[in-house]
Amino acid sequence: MSLMTAHEALDQAVAEEMQRDARVLMFGEGVATKRKHLLDAFGPQRVRNTPLAEGIIAGTAAGAAATGLRPVVDLLFAPFLCFAMDEIVNSAGKLRYMSGGQFSFPMVVVTMTGGGWTVGAQHNHNLEAWFVHSPGLKVVMPSTPEDFKGLMKAAIRDENPVLFFMDMALAFVPGEVPEGEVFVPLGQAAIRREGTEVTLISYAKTVHTCLAAAETLAEQGISAEVIDLRTLKPLDEATILASVRKTGRAVVVHEASRLCGVGAEVTALLSEQAFDALKAPVVRLTGPDAPAPSSYPLEQAFTPQAEAIVQAAAQLVARSPEVAPIW
Amino acid sequence: MHPSRPAPTRLDLLGAMLRIRAYEEKIVAFHERGPFPHVCTSVGQEATAVGVVSALHPDDQILTNHRSAGHLLARGADPGRLLAEVMGRSTGYCKGRSGTLHISAKELGVILTSTIVGGELSLAPGVALSRSLLGGEGIVVCFFGDGAACEGIFHESLNLASVWNLPVLYVCENNQWQAFVHRKETMVGDHIAPWAASYGMDSLTVDGNDAEAVLEAATRAAAQVRATRRPFLLEAWTYRQRGHMEPHDQSYVDPAEIQAWLAKDPIARLEDRLLASGELTRESLEALRAEARAAMEAAADFATASPYPDPSELTAGVYA
Ligand SMILES: Cc1ncc(C[n+]2csc(CCOP(=O)(O)OP(=O)(O)O)c2C)c(N)n1
Numbered sequence: 001m002s003l004m005t006a007h008e009a010l011d012q013a014v015a016e017e018m019q020r021d022a023r024v025l026m027f028g029e030g031v032a033t034k035r036k037h038l039l040d041a042f043g044p045q046r047v048r049n050t051p052l053a054e055g056i057i058a059g060t061a062a063g064a065a066a067t068g069l070r071p072v073v074d075l076l077f078a079p080f081l082c083f084a085m086d087e088i089v090n091s092a093g094k095l096r097y098m099s100g101g102q103f104s105f106p107m108v109v110v111t112m113t114g115g116g117w118t119v120g121a122q123h124n125h126n127l128e129a130w131f132v133h134s135p136g137l138k139v140v141m142p143s144t145p146e147d148f149k150g151l152m153k154a155a156i157r158d159e160n161p162v163l164f165f166m167d168m169a170l171a172f173v174p175g176e177v178p179e180g181e182v183f184v185p186l187g188q189a190a191i192r193r194e195g196t197e198v199t200l201i202s203y204a205k206t207v208h209t210c211l212a213a214a215e216t217l218a219e220q221g222i223s224a225e226v227i228d229l230r231t232l233k234p235l236d237e238a239t240i241l242a243s244v245r246k247t248g249r250a251v252v253v254h255e256a257s258r259l260c261g262v263g264a265e266v267t268a269l270l271s272e273q274a275f276d277a278l279k280a281p282v283v284r285l286t287g288p289d290a291p292a293p294s295s296y297p298l299e300q301a302f303t304p305q306a307e308a309i310v311q312a313a314a315q316l317v318a319r320s321p322e323v324a325p326i327w
Numbered sequence: 328m329h330p331s332r333p334a335p336t337r338l339d340l341l342g343a344m345l346r347i348r349a350y351e352e353k354i355v356a357f358h359e360r361g362p363f364p365h366v367c368t369s370v371g372q373e374a375t376a377v378g379v380v381s382a383l384h385p386d387d388q389i390l391t392n393h394r395s396a397g398h399l400l401a402r403g404a405d406p407g408r409l410l411a412e413v414m415g416r417s418t419g420y421c422k423g424r425s426g427t428l429h430i431s432a433k434e435l436g437v438i439l440t441s442t443i444v445g446g447e448l449s450l451a452p453g454v455a456l457s458r459s460l461l462g463g464e465g466i467v468v469c470f471f472g473d474g475a476a477c478e479g480i481f482h483e484s485l486n487l488a489s490v491w492n493l494p495v496l497y498v499c500e501n502n503q504w505q506a507f508v509h510r511k512e513t514m515v516g517d518h519i520a521p522w523a524a525s526y527g528m529d530s531l532t533v534d535g536n537d538a539e540a541v542l543e544a545a546t547r548a549a550a551q552v553r554a555t556r557r558p559f560l561l562e563a564w565t566y567r568q569r570g571h572m573e574p575h576d577q578s579y580v581d582p583a584e585i586q587a588w589l590a591k592d593p594i595a596r597l598e599d600r601l602l603a604s605g606e607l608t609r610e611s612l613e614a615l616r617a618e619a620r621a622a623m624e625a626a627a628d629f630a631t632a633s634p635y636p637d638p639s640e641l642t643a644g645v646y647a
Binding site: 023025045046048050051053055056058059060061062063064065066067068069071086087090091095096097098099100101102103104106135136138158159160 | 388390419420421422423424425429431432433438439441443445446448449450451452453454455456457458459460461479480483484486487490491644645646647
């Protein structure tokens with residue numbers, strides 16, 4: 001085991017993959033400057049700075065991916081994805097299908113999002129659901145340094161375009177990463193804590209909020225299971241369904257706004273496929289339909305907090321009939 | 328050494344243009360009978376397609392836009408599979424997934440037809456980056472219109488290709504129109520080529536209605552890209568003789584403008600030259616035309632007889 005931040009874990013994953021496969025390369029605004037050890041190790045052909053032009057960065061990645069390279073591009077902050085939407089959504093996401101399978105787009109787009117750095121709405125926007133909604137793309141949003149490493153390696157080896165969201169609050173928080181090969185397959189959720197009465201479903205930083213809430217709930221005598229989705233597309237429906245069939249209750253937590261967010265999908269999944277198991281309605285705790293504020297207290301108010309999760313889970317457990325009616 | 332083809336003769340150029348024209352005429356005929364998918368034809372621009380593509384080597388790669396039939400046919404595409412794709416048949420180049428607007432043909436080095444105006448410009452540096460890093464001497468040709476040149480991505484693409492020394496031959500088909508808007512309304516000056524200078528890139532404007540002139544210019548430009556591994560911008564000055572898309576409508580165009588350009592039709596010009604030089608006779612020309620038409624009849628028969636994809640395959644191939 002060694003202790004490292006998500007930022008370092010991601011770097012290590014890219015370095016190991018570049019070592020393993022000469023087709024892997026990385027470029028973006030300041031990539032060669034900020035990741036100088038990658039530049040030193042792999043040279044300026046494979047580690048490149050780019051102009052401040054997200055459209056051409058993403059498009060170049062798509063063109064390179066279609067013709068034999070495996071690019072990882074850093075687009076910095078998620079709102080800048082708006083400049084790269086055409087290349088990511090219309091080209092990388094669609095051209096495999098439209099070409100009748102003639103081309104694949106093995107590329108990774110790294111981008112930062114989420115509250116924690118008080119950077120405000122033009123640097124912080126939780127856009128992951130946009131990409132989940134786009135055919136041909138995969139989307140990951142890890143919560144631990146180990147997963148940052150393992151999911152990045154899986155993303156680089158995947159034959160499809162992967163959006164890799166880094167929750168900024170997690171970037172420099174250290175965590176244990178095992179030595180040797182760390183690989184987390186795309187599409188597998190993790191059960192972070194086992195429990196029997198309510199399932200807390202989340203991803204990225206709010207997984208840790210859910211874990212804190214589960215501690216408090218345990219003190220109150222309520223057993224909560226915590227699921228970290230890790231990959232939002234493909235979504236690990238089996239793990240979600242198995243957990244909620246066991247507990248009968250679910251609270252879905254994320255910082256992105258509610259309408260058409262990932263939580264809406266999880267909630268719909270539960271109503272379609274686990275309705276009989278539900279002892280209470282599914283609850284969503286999300287960010288509001290507002291641009292991300294900058295001021296620290298507003299940023300905190302924007303992000304689901306542990307007390308709200310505790311309260312929601314406790315209410316769900318209290319309202320539900322534990323014993324079947326006797327008539 | 329990379330493989331190269333013998334330089335095409337003037338008769339080859341004419342034959343290739345006649346095939347493209349016959350293909351587009353077949354599309355028009357289908358429209359007149361209707362219903363048929365909307366198609367953007369390249370009638371009037373055959374000299375650019377044939378001139379540029381004839382200057383390429385088999386291992387060069389092509390990205391193009393919604394008016395791609397000429398480029399594909401000049402590259403040797405099978406007109407039957409092309410028409411089948413337009414008609415959404417499973418025998419098409421993309422198994423009927425593309426339709427007319429996004430045809431790729433990997434076997435011909437045609438990476439992409441983009442119907443997002445500018446999409447081809449955004450992918451071109453990446454394809455060229457692959458050429459640079461994975462070896463091989465091929466170059467990448469990116470066809471786009473004057474409309475695309477007015478987009479930001481054009482400038483991003485040229486800038487990056489120049490800064491990174493990428494072997495891209497940018498070919499702007501300046502056909503005077505940007506869908507329903509004349510280029511005079513949307514850009515400063517008449518020409519795109521001079522814009523390349525800002526990116527430290529050489530450029531050339533050529534009479535896009537003269538197949539021989541285009542071949543000569545494209546051969547020079549491609550040779551420079553091959554030798555320097557640096558981008559080059561070639562602008563072909565040409566005209567879209569039909570409406571933006573089928574069914575044909577040019578009611579918004581000044582009839583004098585149309586007449587002036589019809590007088591410069593690229594096929595008629597080469598025919599006249601070949602007739603004057605004795606390389607063609609009226610009879611041999613008619614035979615060539617008949618041959619092109621017969622090939623397109625056969626293509627149409629093939630496409631029409633081809634099956635549609637099975638609806639059970641609707642979601643197949645979204646992911647690798
Ligand atoms: C991004 C985008 N905007 C608008 C359109 C609609 N559109 C299709 S073709 C076209 C005109 C393009 O003009 P130009 O690039 O000069 O090519 P041409 O059609 O003249 O060959 C337009 C506006 C589109 N397909 N994509």
